[in-house]
Amino acid sequence: MQMEVSAKLLLCFQISVALLVSWVALKIGYALWWRPTTLQKYLEKQGVRGHPYKPLFGDLKENNRLFEEAISKPMDLSHRIVPRIFPYFIKMVENYGKICLSWFGLVPLVIVTEPELVKEILSNKYGHFEKPTPDQLIKLLALGLAAEQGEKWARHRRIINPAFHLEKLKGMRPQFTQSCKEMIERWEKLVGEEEHGEIDVLPELQNLTADVISRTAFGSSLEDGKHIFELQREQAALLIEAARSFYIPGYRFLPTKKNIRRKKIDKKVRGILKGIIQRKEEAINSGTYNSHDLLGLLLESNRTNDHKNRMTMEDVVEECKLFYFAGHETTSMLLTWTMVVLSKHPTWQERARDEVLQLVGSSTPPTLDQLSHLKIVNMILHEVLRLYPPILLIVRETYKKINAGGLDFPPGIQLALPTIIIHHDRDLWGDDAKEFKPERFSDGVSNAAKHPLAFFPFGWGPRTCIGQNFALIEAKIALTMILQHFSFHLSPSYTHAPYAQITMQPQHGAPIILHKL
Secondary structure, three states: OHHHHHHHHHHHHHHHHHHHHHHHHHHHHHHHHHHHHHHHHHHHOOOOEEOOOOOOOEOHHHHHHHHHHHHHOOOOOOOOOHHHHOHHHHHHHHHHOOEEEEEEOOEEEEEEOOHHHHHHHHHOOOOOEEOOOOOHHHHHHOOHHHOOOHHHHHHHHHHHHHHHOHHHHHOOHHHHHHHHHHHHHHHHHHHHHHOEEEEEHHHHHHHHHHHHHHHHHHOOOHHHHHHHHHHHHHHHHHHHHHHOOOOOOOHHHOOOHHHHHHHHHHHHHHHHHHHHHHHHHHHHHHOOOOOOOHHHHHHHHHOOOOHHHOOOHHHHHHHHHHHHHHHHHHHHHHHHHHHHHHHHOHHHHHHHHHHHHHHOOOOOOOOHHHHOOOHHHHHHHHHHHHHOOOOOOEEEEEOOOEEEOOEEEOOOOEEEEOHHHHHOOHHHHOOOOOOOOHHHHOOOHHHOOOOHHHOOEOEOHHHOOOOHHHHHHHHHHHHHHHHHHEEEEEOOOOOOOEEEOOOEEEOOOOEEEEEEO
């Protein structure tokens, strides 16, 4: 009898194990083969074509191969940079059309360069297109408003908005101009008595925008925030390195040397920021706070909400991380590429300088009213943003089945909107799309191309970058003051090598020869 019971138990155990193994095998088979091939056939029937699905890796190997091949080749001093930045994406668009299918591992990625569909996705009319859940490593760099979803995003946006009102930004002009003045004085010392000299403007402009965000966001100077910037730059480099390697589930949680370093950096940054936030809150509580920096404005706005709807300390820390990183990175790259481009196009540099000297003068910093009348400067900055956009790629994900642009997208599809490819599209900008022609913006942004959404350097729709006006005011002030004091051209040592990091950077720096005026 006992033997019969034991045999039955053994049989039940064997059946259970067999069922479990079968269930796991089915799950793996579904994830690795059935779902991807079914999705591919579903999209192909609607005209969305792409490479045949390759199990596990998808198109990652080809993407990495083309990227490494592109950056290994020298390029001429032109603005035909898309094949170097996104070689895989541009090849897919050329081969399969403006809406095509790619596979990043197991993730179905629909590349969208058709502006009307881009508009529909970014408008998020029905709330079905959201940002993908951030990778664990991205969380270590910066989240904040850029990563929030739904009601939490709407609540945080309402709290942060007052800090970025134009009237508040006008009050920050003295900090903008003081940072620029100190950089100009440093450059004048560097060029010395010969009144000309070579400077790599990339680190210089990174320090400038870091100083601006330190003063305007936290009421402190660059020295106070320098440690945070250095840590975040290291974190960004580690993130890019990981993003270009094949993703193994769970590997980023293992105690490897680089994983330990990433967590250590995050802990240090959080500790520094919590100290800054606590001191600011203490000043507000004691009535000694009389500044108008972004953090103080955010904290005061946060207090107008009841406890349930307030941002937590962790929320504020994430917003500060985003202030520090996004607040200086995009503007420093815009200014760097503007100086490179104006070095290559001296006629436009002279036209901009003549406008500045006529409307602003040769010595005093510009007022915000004067900035609004600098039409040529404005056209130049927009054309640089078109050719060298700070946001290279916007990604959204479908959370429900939805029809957009006449196409049915099932849930779980990621949609990649490559800003730079759309900004360089001949069909939208004409045969001179890859040339520097600021005059295309002479009648405003909406009339520059054949479709109003051919240009969206700061995103578009409800999730347009909240710091757009901040960045443009800072860039206009800096460029105006540089033009007042220097003429400049590219150094013979300059190598034109745009390189896709978090933003687009000159891979080998930006050495420029300055001539004191």
